[in-house]
Amino acid sequence: MEAVQMEELTSGASGRIIPVFRDIRRSVLSWRSLRRVFIFIQSFFLWFLLFLRRKRLSSTASPSKSSKRRSVWRRDEDDALGRRALAEGLEMVSGSEEGDVCRCSTYVFFGARRNSLFCRSWFPVSGDMKVKQVKVVLFSAILILQDRCCIHVEYFSFKCKGGIPDLPGKNRGIMIIIHGLNEHSGRYAHFARQLTACNYGVYAMDWIGHGGSDGLHGYVPSLDHVVADTGAFLEKVKLDNPGMPCFLFGHSTGGAVVLKAASYSHIEDMLEGIVLTSPALRVKPAHPIVGAVAPLFSLVVPKFQFKGANKRGIPVSRDPAALVAKYSDPLVYTGPIRVRTGHEILRICSYLVRNMKSVTVPFLVLHGTADKVTDPLASQDLYNEAASEFKDLKLYEGFLHDLLFEPEREEIAWDIINWMEKRLHAVSNLEKVNHW
Secondary structure (H helix, E strand, O other), rough: OOOEEEEEEEEOOOOHHHHHHHHHHHHHOHHHHHHHHHHHHHHHHHHHHHHHHHHHHHHHOHHHHHHHHHHHHHHHHHHHHHHHHHHHHOOOOOOOOOOOOOEEEEEEEEOOOOOOOOOEEEEEEOOOOOOOOOEHHHHHOOEEOOOOEEEEEEEEEEEEEEEOOOOOOOEEEEEEOOOOOOOOHHHHHHHHHHHHOEEEEEEOOOOOOOOOOOOOOOOOOOHHHHHHHHHHHHHHHHOOOOOOOEEEEEOOOHHHHHHHOOHHHHHHHHOOEEEEEEEOOOOOOOOOHHHHHHHHHHHHHHOEEEEHHHOOOOOOOOOOHHHHHHOOOOOOOOOOOEEHHHHHHHHHHHHHHHHHHHOOOEEEEEEEOOOOEEEEEEHHHHHHHHHOOEEEEEEEEEOOOOOOHOOOOHHHHHHHHHHHHHHHHHHHHHHHHHHH
16 A cells, blocks of 8 residues: 655745755855845945934034044144154254255145145255245245245244255256155155255155144045145146156055056146056955955944054065164054055055056056065056056065165165156157157
8 A cells, every 4th residue: 555645734935945045055155145245234234324323413412522522633633733843853864965965845735635734845956045035925924934944834834954945957857755654755865865966856745644744643534535635746846847847756555646646647647757666556455354344344433443454574674774763763653554544555456456457657666576565466467567658667586665775775766767867868859759
């Protein structure tokens, strides 16, 4: 007698549910599934935060909270002013070189968002100064500046050593220096003096949150703001020095800023070329999860110092004295990277990697093959893929990240100056051909 098969007592949906769970078990560990789960969780948290923000805005803020906000703002402002005082007191030339090599000045430039950015300039000496006083108008106030003056007006300051800088006709051009992450423009005084010795004027600007500029130390709300400030600073330099050929120099993350700025046609048109040392083109976070959560945390806690993202123990120079000088400098930020700053670096790197083929500006890129902070192979890819007609790549075997602070810094600086001369010579020849 045949056994009677009894139909399982189920909900009727088990025929659809059981295969679903079987598929989930097979795919739950796949990258696509994890990504979907993360996007769902991220979206949930964003909606939750927006709800809390709306609820908070609807209620009247207590006096204690308002006082706390003012206290934080005042603390950040006092910190910026303290750093600015340190930046102004930094020696830009050594005693023996002060009268023979260059004249230097410091001042504040108002960026694209009207934030105060601390700037420096170095100019070649060209005989005795004939102009002993200059009228500078700022907010309808006239300042009379004389040799070795130091005048402060609100947040404006101007120092002049050896006279007011001028640009005589023999000057070759101008280099604008954009420093790297966590450092400041004053570190490049030695490089600036080499340039002035070859009749180049030099300008340098501290980013927001760096050196003597406004903002919380080490915090960059947006690298697009730094790009915009770089473009505005270049326009000001060109306006002050009409007809003078200009180059942009950027180190590390500053190199990424310069490369993105030069991708805009109106900025590229003002440049003869750009120089990039150890550019941050393909930077990876310390752990993949950092890159995954960075977009969310940069919105929630943008100023939070994320210790896990720091690449501790990675040397940036083979010169021990250069390392001591860097990390004992109070204007160099040595704390853990802030969440928003880290996310901005990942974002600009992603943009540059996607758009390498659209680069048309003349450039020189230099990289040490032993660099563990940024990827030298990314510099090679930039050279291979860029559409620029005038481009050069220089790789230094065994060199580390801070090329201009390596023991061979003099040689590297001369490689940069020689490339600038070659570029100016090519432009001059092209102009002659077009004239004929």
